Amino acid sequence: NVVGTFTMLDVARDYWATLSPAERQRFRFVHVSTDEVFGTLGPQGKFHEHTPYAPRSPYSATKAAADHLVRAYYETYGLPTIITNCSNNFGPFQFPEKLIPLMVWNAVEGKPLPVYGDGKQIRDWLYVEDHCHALRMVLELGKPGETYNVGANCERTNLEIVEHVCRLVDELRPQLPHVPTSQLIQHVADRPGHDRRYAIDATKLQREVGWKPRHSFDAALAKTVRWYLENAEWFERVTSGKYERERLGL
Secondary structure, X not given: OHHHHHHHHHHHHHHHHOOOHHXXXXXXXXXXXXXXXXXXXXXXXXXXXXXXXXXXXXXXXXXXXXXXXHHHHHHHHOOOEEEEEXXXXXXXXXXXXXXXXXXXXXXXXXXXXXXXXXXXOEEEEEEHHHHHHHHHHHHHHOOOOOEEEEOOOOEEEHHHHHXXXXXXXXXXXXXXXXXXXXXXXXXXXXXOOOOOEOOEOOHHHHHXXXXXXXXXXXXXXXXXXHHHHHOHHHHHHXXXXXXXXXXXXX
């Protein structure tokens, strides 16, 4: 997050310097960040663009550092950067270690569905296609030097997500011998520095760029679970290491 972002900024700055004045005017460096940089919320309130940074894990601290580097390149060199801070994404092709794909395939295979702590950590869930639409609009209409929060105003606890996934798997694979798959849920020790609640205020993005989510959460989650169930070969390639070997040309 730190070295990689610094490298990208330095390369972009060198490239930007070679452009004609008109091309420099059109150029944008859009940095996709996360709501984790803001830390954790209490029961009320949402993250907005002026929320102070307060990362609580080494990972989120490096994400915050990356954001600071991007902002510094705008202020120091005039590189036309834009930062977006998004909430939790879900959708097809998500790496299987993430909550939703992991729960889908563990449910199918009859494996435990591990839920950290009490499972009441709250996240604001954003369908990946809506996020891509937001990034396209920011690229075209966003103002250099600005930050935009991207969220779908869709707060759910982790346990609610897992239970919803279980209901969808039961509906789409009723022949599984371990239906209802919710019986596979197991609460495990919470992970260190696990933030309790994230919520995004996307008012600025809606007001200045005109974006709003196009998909309802229920329809998007059903579409997502169906995609994983219909693409078992992709899942096997990724989890077996075949995907990584192909990527490295081995």
